Amino acid sequence: MELVTIDDVRSAAERIRPHVLRTPLLPARWGDAERPLWIKPENLQAIGAFKVRGAFNAIGAVTERTSGPVDVVAYSSGNHAQAVAYAAATFGLRAHIVMPEETPNVKVQATRDLGARVVLCGAGEREKVADEILAETAGVMIPPFDHPDVIAGQGTIGLEIAEDLPSVRTILIPVSGGGLASGIGTAIRALCPQATILGVEPELAADTAESLREGHRVDWSIHDRNRTVADGLRSQPSALTFAHLQRVLDGIITVTEDEIRSAVRELVYRGRLVAEPSGAVTLAAYRNAATPPGETVAILSGGNVEPRMLEQILADPR
Amino acid sequence: MELVTIDDVRSAAERIRPHVLRTPLLPARWGDAERPLWIKPENLQAIGAFKVRGAFNAIGAVTERTSGPVDVVAYSSGNHAQAVAYAAATFGLRAHIVMPEETPNVKVQATRDLGARVVLCGAGEREKVADEILAETAGVMIPPFDHPDVIAGQGTIGLEIAEDLPSVRTILIPVSGGGLASGIGTAIRALCPQATILGVEPELAADTAESLREGHRVDWSIHDRNRTVADGLRSQPSALTFAHLQRVLDGIITVTEDEIRSAVRELVYRGRLVAEPSGAVTLAAYRNAATPPGETVAILSGGNVEPRMLEQILADPR
Known part of the structure; x- marks a missing residue:
């Protein structure tokens, strides 16, 4: 199986540059002293999530390959x-x-x-x-993660991290279908070989953690995966993304529902950022797991939370 | 009276560069078509507000002038x-x-x-x-606004806007003691002469609006000014900042308490940003006043809101 390369990610960065926000890497002074924390706020993208990167790269590539509208x-x-x-x-x-x-x-x-x-x-x-x-x-199908151009587009986040913080020691990435972690992991493996790359899943949708332990994809029922409040993390990797994850991830951390909700609240009051639960799992992992010492980046993947859910989480995070 | 110059602001930018986040200018796709909107998110600074710019410039200048600690x-x-x-x-x-x-x-x-x-x-x-x-x-006193180094530090926001969006047509700036608007206004007047520079005050603390109409500073009692929910906008300009405001502002818009609260909510759900009421007055002005057509920047000055207040505003913005 052919995997996405750092050159593919670099091409994606050129392609999406006019359309996608280059998000800043925000220093979070409220992190631990021994694990200085940065947030990559993809919730600030135009539609509130990193997904624009893959979409612009995949659709941009289509327009380059075809003449006339499609x-x-x-x-x-x-x-x-x-x-x-x-x-x-x-x-x-x-x-x-x-x-x-x-x-x-x-x-x-x-x-x-x-x-x-x-x-x-x-x-x-x-x-x-x-x-x-x-x-x-x-027409042309644009899948949410199972496509090299989508993976390469999401990987541009890794390029930006490598530019802004080349000495990064740990990167925490939400895992669902795996396109985001595949892309970022590909870029970081190539540019920051010292970094530990960790996926994060809800305990209630930890199919990829189990799959990596087993060495092959394990299916969790959609009924089980639907239990988590992190509604963006209910998909499972495809053969293509799983092959990337096996190559690029050093491990997966799982987090509880209470930990996710507390992280949403912490991002609001200490980061002044609105995260959807799926986007807050990385801060939940930082707060509750023994991640390595050193400079740490948490990917905040999106901020599209239903008002009623956010109000409930802020009123009672547990 | 000697006013701050664009050269002072440029020196401030050099001085604070290692310490202060260069905030992105966030395109807000949810603005009006005839008034495309950008948000300058100063709530993302380390302590959650633009005030670090003036503080780092003023204290940095002190360290340059003195030998040994002060x-x-x-x-x-x-x-x-x-x-x-x-x-x-x-x-x-x-x-x-x-x-x-x-x-x-x-x-x-x-x-x-x-x-x-x-x-x-x-x-x-x-x-x-x-x-x-x-x-x-x-020791040395660092005042919140009544000092040229503080004004020049806040003005670095204007430099960044001029770099990122030189064709800006309208800039909306919260006004309290006036340091922020004095600094940004100085930079924008020099670099974007086409821009209309508008201050924004709560109706309940509109001393500067009245002062500009009268042509001299008018005192509102602290009892009156304390009525607004925008607790960062309860100060009044000094002679120094008022002289700047007379020079650089094209006008002042006043907004109601309900408009401020609605703007906090809109920033959360459409901007995925947490604003304190004082930081949301510019979006309130954009939504409720007839600002000029063309590219518009709203300064979101800070995000330090008490949890109970944010919860109340989200549950019932009016």
């Missing part, structure tokens, strides 16, 4: 939906986003507001519906 | 206290911060945690107490 298709109920809609609109392309019927209306509307056509589908139908749209439109 | 003295119950404590500790200097007895303990402790000596004083005593400490220690 439709793009994606299925997602989360941040990938808005990222694809936003990137497609920027390139003047039509986007078709397949979403489950139970998607909260606010997310459907946000995706439509970005100019996309939203197609609602029943449970288990999303691939069939997406395939039909692909056939009708002769 | 004590620094400030009186403040707000963000200036922590900014001076933090900057003094960075330069290895002892800081004495005079605070009113009624200062919330969390702010006293935060200032002590930064290594400062906190001296509590009764109502109306702060200048006397600070003068005594100055005499005892042969």
Whole structure:
């Protein structure tokens, strides 16, 4: 299997530069003295999550390979939906986003507001519906993580960290489908070989931790994975991302639901940043696991939290 | 009266560069089409507010003028206290911060945690107490706004805006003692002469709006000014800052308490940023006043909000 290379990540950085925020690496004076902490605030991206990086790189690559407009298709109920809609609109392309019927209306509307056509589908139908749209439109599918261009796009975060803090000792990255950790890990392995690269999963959706221990992908039921409050971390790696994770990760830390909620609160009051639970798992790991001493970067992957959930977490983080 | 110049601001930028975050200018896709919006997120500074810029410039200038260590003295119950404590500790200097007895303990402790000596004083005593400490220690006073080095330090925000968005059409700046608006205004007048520079005050502490209309400083009672939820905007300009404001401001917008609270909420959910009420007045002005068309920058000056207040605002912004 061919893995993404540092050159792919560098090409992605060139491609997305005009469209994506180069986030600062924020020094968090409130970290431990022996593990100085920096936050990489991807919640500040235009749609509130790192997903724009992969989407702009994948769609940008499509536009380079094709002449004339092409439709793009994606299925997602989360941040990938808005990222694809936003990137497609920027390139003047039509986007078709397949979403489950139970998607909260606010997310459907946000995706439509970005100019996309939203197609609602029943449970288990999303691939069939997406395939039909692909056939009708002769379009291109932009998957949320299972694609080299998406992985390379997310990897640009690693490039920026290597530029801003080349002596980094530990990097903490949320793991769901694994595209983010695959990309960042690829960049950091190449540029900061001294760094320890750790994935972070909720205890309630720790399929990748188990898979890495077993040496092959282990399936957790979607029922089990849906238990975590971190709704962006309920996917599982593909063969492609799992191969990257086996290569680049030094380990995976799991965190509890209470630890995640406390981390959301800490980011609000000490970091002045709004994180969704999935984006706060890395601070939860920093606070509750024995990570290595030295300069530490926690990836804050996104900030799209439902108002009611944030209010509840702030009122009672445990 | 000698006013701060663009050269003073440029010198300040050199002086504070190693110590202060160069904040990104965040594009806010959720602004109006005819007034594209950017946020300057000074809440992401180490102590959660722009005040570090003035403090590092003023204390840095002191260290250049003196040989050997010198004590620094400030009186403040707000963000200036922590900014001076933090900057003094960075330069290895002892800081004495005079605070009113009624200062919330969390702010006293935060200032002590930064290594400062906190001296509590009764109502109306702060200048006397600070003068005594100055005499005892042969130290240097770092005022919150009434000093050219402080003004020049805050002005570095304007330099950064001019670099990142030279075509800016409108800049919205919170006004309290006026140091922030004096500094930014000085930089923008010099570098972006096309820009309209607007101060923003709470309706309940609109002394500067009235003073500019009258052409001289008008005193509002502290009882009146204390009515606003924007507790960082309860000071009044000095002769020095008022002279700058008369020169650099094109006008002042006033906003209501409800507008401020709604803006805090909007920054959380659309900007994924935590603002204190004083820091959100500029977005309140953008949303509720007829500001000029064209590219607009709102200064988010700080993010130090009491948990109970933020929870209340999120639960019920009006």
